[in-house]
Amino acid sequence: MSDKTENAPYHVAIIMDGNGRWAKQRGLPRVAGHRAGTDNLRRVLESCGELGIKMLTIYAFSTENWRRPEEEVKGLMGIFEDVIDRELPEFHEKGVRLRHIGRLDGLKPVFADKVRKAIELTKNNDKLILNIAFNYGGRAEIVEAVKTLIAKGVKADDITEEMISAHLYTADVPDPDLIIRTSGEMRVSNFLIWQGAYSEYYLAPVYWPDFDKEQMRLALEEYAKRHRRFGGL
Ligand code: FPP
Numbered sequence: 345m346s347d348k349t350e351n352a353p354y355h356v357a358i359i360m361d362g363n364g365r366w367a368k369q370r371g372l373p374r375v376a377g378h379r380a381g382t383d384n385l386r387r388v389l390e391s392c393g394e395l396g397i398k399m400l401t402i403y404a405f406s407t408e409n410w411r412r413p414e415e416e417v418k419g420l421m422g423i424f425e426d427v428i429d430r431e432l433p434e435f436h437e438k439g440v441r442l443r444h445i446g447r448l449d450g451l452k453p454v455f456a457d458k459v460r461k462a463i464e465l466t467k468n469n470d471k472l473i474l475n476i477a478f479n480y481g482g483r484a485e486i487v488e489a490v491k492t493l494i495a496k497g498v499k500a501d502d503i504t505e506e507m508i509s510a511h512l513y514t515a516d517v518p519d520p521d522l523i524i525r526t527s528g529e530m531r532v533s534n535f536l537i538w539q540g541a542y543s544e545y546y547l548a549p550v551y552w553p554d555f556d557k558e559q560m561r562l563a564l565e566e567y568a569k570r571h572r573r574f575g576g577l
Contacts, residue, residue: 391560
């Protein structure tokens with residue numbers, strides 16, 4: 345029997361929330377929660393193909409996450425670098441195309457370079473497109489787009505929605521069909537605030553490390569029942 349649900353969304357975006365609370369519940373340091381979250385990301389990536397998802401965008405690190413204690417930021421950066429170092433060949437082999445949304449400047453140059461190389465290496469893969477929102481903030485993204493338009497000399501009256509969309513980090517990425525947030529929190533947290541204007545939202549009642557294939561299936565089932573109207577009737 346196929347695992348694919350009917351009307352599978354093409355593009356699913358996820359706010360992977362709850363790693364810290366998952367760890368706290370177990371008396372573990374927060375970084376252990378992020379490691380468990382990383383293990384879970386591997387499982388979720390595996391399930392995308394089986395569930396018919398072609399594009400996944402994950403919120404890995406926001407522009408606001410720099411405010412976390414230095415030790416946690418260091419731990420997270422260590423995990424991200426480790427994943428690129430150790431797992432890139434496997435991602436590539438499995439046909440995953442990696443993309444980055446956010447700002448690469450402001451990151452450690454060695455790390456930013458690894459990200460650029462990973463994007464270049466995987467650019468022709470098409471089994472699954474994985475957009476990693478890293479050092480990403482939705483408001484900053486819109487401000488940057490507007491600044492670019494002004495710098496190009498576009499007149500205020502000539503600015504259109506399409507122009508702004510075309511100057512976001514996601515310029516050639518279709519808007520997400522479904523945005524999932526784990527851990528039950530009901531916030532957008534500056535994630536894809538332009539692109540998500542007509543996305544369906546789904547709140548999963550589990551922490552990210554526990555968001556398994558069954559949870560994903562429930563999210564897709566709920567999505568399949570929704571009637572998307574994009575403001576019409
Ligand atoms: C939220 O948990 C998660 C993050 C800050 C993102 C980090 C995500 C991972 C490490 C998953 C793997 C991703 C990659 C790209 C390898 P939280 O700390 O906000 O949880 P809390 O709200 O319970 O404190």
